[in-house]
Amino acid sequence: MAAPEEPELSQAQTEKLLQFQDLTGLESMDQCRRTLEQHNWNIEAAVQDRLNEQEGVPSVFNPPSSRPLQVNTADHRVYSYIVSRPQPRGLLGWSYYLIMLPFRFTYYTLLDIFRFALRFVRPDPRGRVTDPVGDVVSFIHSFEENYGQSHPVFYQGTYSQALNDAKRELRYLLVYLHGEDHQDTDQFCRSTLCTEEVVTFLNTRMLFWACSTSRPEGYRVSQALRENTYPFLAMIMLKDRKMTVVGRLEGLIQPEDFINQLNFIMEANQTHLMSERMEREERNQTQQSVLAEERRQRMLEEEKERKSECLPPEPLPDDPESVKIVFKLPNDTRVERRFLFGQSLTVIYDFLFSLKESPEKFQIITNFPRRVLPCLPTEEQPNPPTLKEAGLSRSEVLFVQDLTDD
Numbered sequence: 001m002a003a004p005e006e007p008e009l010s011q012a013q014t015e016k017l018l019q020f021q022d023l024t025g026l027e028s029m030d031q032c033r034r035t036l037e038q039h040n041w042n043i044e045a046a047v048q049d050r051l052n053e054q055e056g057v058p059s060v061f062n063p064p065s066s067r068p069l070q071v072n073t074a075d076h077r078v079y080s081y082i083v084s085r086p087q088p089r090g091l092l093g094w095s096y097y098l099i100m101l102p103f104r105f106t107y108y109t110l111l112d113i114f115r116f117a118l119r120f121v122r123p124d125p126r127g128r129v130t131d132p133v134g135d136v137v138s139f140i141h142s143f144e145e146n147y148g149q150s151h152p153v154f155y156q157g158t159y160s161q162a163l164n165d166a167k168r169e170l171r172y173l174l175v176y177l178h179g180e181d182h183q184d185t186d187q188f189c190r191s192t193l194c195t196e197e198v199v200t201f202l203n204t205r206m207l208f209w210a211c212s213t214s215r216p217e218g219y220r221v222s223q224a225l226r227e228n229t230y231p232f233l234a235m236i237m238l239k240d241r242k243m244t245v246v247g248r249l250e251g252l253i254q255p256e257d258f259i260n261q262l263n264f265i266m267e268a269n270q271t272h273l274m275s276e277r278m279e280r281e282e283r284n285q286t287q288q289s290v291l292a293e294e295r296r297q298r299m300l301e302e303e304k305e306r307k308s309e310c311l312p313p314e315p316l317p318d319d320p321e322s323v324k325i326v327f328k329l330p331n332d333t334r335v336e337r338r339f340l341f342g343q344s345l346t347v348i349y350d351f352l353f354s355l356k357e358s359p360e361k362f363q364i365i366t367n368f369p370r371r372v373l374p375c376l377p378t379e380e381q382p383n384p385p386t387l388k389e390a391g392l393s394r395s396e397v398l399f400v401q402d403l404t405d406d
Contacts, residue, residue: 008298009033014291016043021287029290079268081261082228083251132158135217139178139210143189151194152202155209159221162209167238170277172206172266177222179230180214184252188231195255205266206235235265239272300360308354312347314338323387324395327364329357330402341388348387349375352400359402367397 009017013036020043021032039046133156140154155162159175166173176193179185192198202208211218225234228250235247247265249258315322315338325348327335337351345364352358364373374384 079247132217135215173236176210178212182230345375361403
């Protein structure tokens with residue numbers, strides 16, 4: 001039994017198919033189509049799940065997983081810029097530092113032991129993400145209460161959504177993890193992040209996602225990016241077809257230095273982004289050509305079927321007006337059929353055109369004397385001659401010449 005033919009795609013579905021292939025980088029159009037059909041042609045859901053599958057991040061269309069989000073952080077070429085805290089100066093500064101050092105060491109050691117022991121008694125509530133969008137929106141409201149409305153435009157969605165948007169739009173994504181209890185957080189937000197030059201730079205050059213590590217969504221991202229200290233920022237982009245961390249900024253960084261470091265990271269990776277854009281454009285053009293060829297082949301098959309259905313019935317062998325013709329095709333196969341003397345040569349052409357073995361373009365030639373039969377209408381001869389007018393006998397052998405490459 002022949003496999004059922006897939007229904008023809010509508011224009012809207014074809015456009016979604018192209019867009020889905022462009023966003024995901026899948027080479028197989030059959031796989032693209034199956035994926036979209038599984039999601040009822042909801043391109044947002046299909047793209048989300050495909051990218052999540054590639055990157056290991058949870059789907060926003062399903063309950064989020066408790067495992068850490070995964071972005072490529074293993075690239076040893078990641079640029080890292082760390083601003084250390086100022087060292088004490090003078091005798092008084094060093095004296096105070098040495099006096100407080102044992103107390104700081106004891107405090108942080110006991111705090112780490114307490115947190116470690118607490119994990120066995122009560123699991124960290126931040127480990128279970130139930131409302132990632134709510135975590136982000138709540139952080140944004142809290143940030144505005146503390147630092148005002150003048151700040152970079154925060155991405156109001158989950159981390160995985162921000163990754164997918166950055167990948168789809170081929171843009172840089174800057175991730176900021178907000179450590180609420182860190183001593184440098186407040187100064188960084190007021191003196192760097194909310195300054196006019198930084199706000200303008202971030203709003204015009206990249207997507208900006210942020211969340212507090214005290215909230216489950218922020219905590220999960222911190223596990224994925226493995227920050228060392230705060231303030232912490234990571235620059236992420238599509239590199240080698242994976243969302244990759246290409247830069248890390250840690251510590252209390254000043255506005256001018258902050259912008260310079262981001263510019264350096266972007267310039268160092270600009271060739272990768274341009275390469276991704278060119279590859280995507282080339283892939284899109286190639287796929288459009290493939291789809292155009294598939295559409296042309298479908299139309300050709302439909303035309304062959306239509307011609308076959310319109311053919312007049314084959315006359316009986318004992319009909320005195322019948323003509324038996326043996327056709328030799330370019331692939332060395334032979335086809336035999338009977339026609340009537342009074343039928344137009346166009347009928348012969350339509351019969352051959354309807355065959356799957358026939359070339360797309362061809363002409364019909366007699367063997368001796370060698371001549372091309374005028375089967376198709378022309379300006380000089382709008383009505384092709386009949387078989388009798390063309391001088392064919394009751395039994396003929398005709399040759400089909402392939403003109404497809406001409």
